[in-house]
Amino acid sequence: MKFNGTGDMIDALEYPTTTEEIIANHGDAELELQRGTERVGDVLERLGQEEFESPEDVRLSVRSAVGHKAIGRRFYSDRDPTALGETGPTPLSL
Structure with a gap:
């Protein structure tokens, strides 16, 4: 993720x-993500009302709340189970 001057x-x-x-x-x-962009306002709205004491608090919150455009292949993992609330591919045992 690139902060594009928002840092x-x-x-x-x-x-x-x-x-x-x-x-x-x-x-x-706008934040530049791996697969597109997202507005800072849209990201922070997911967090609800918070008070930040430092720039690092804001950066950590933004990083934790970006959407799926910030990750690589969605639902891909050869080890992790599907996250709660997500529906992913059906596991295949070889």
């Missing part, structure tokens, strides 16, 4: 700050 924006925020303040002022900033 500088995150550093420049006055802390503490909230998801609501970031979305209102910078929600249209």
Whole structure:
């Protein structure tokens, strides 16, 4: 994931700050993901209302809340079970 300049924006925020303040002022900033882009506002809306004490708190939250466009092949794993709430391929035993 590339922050596309949003990293500088995150550093420049006055802390503490909230998801609501970031979305209102910078929600249209785009993150470049492996398979497309996603708006910062859309990512942070998934988290609900949070208060951030530092830029690193915001970065960790954004990284944890990006959608499926941030991963490689969706549902692919030769070891992990399908995650809760997901439906993946039917396992095949060889």
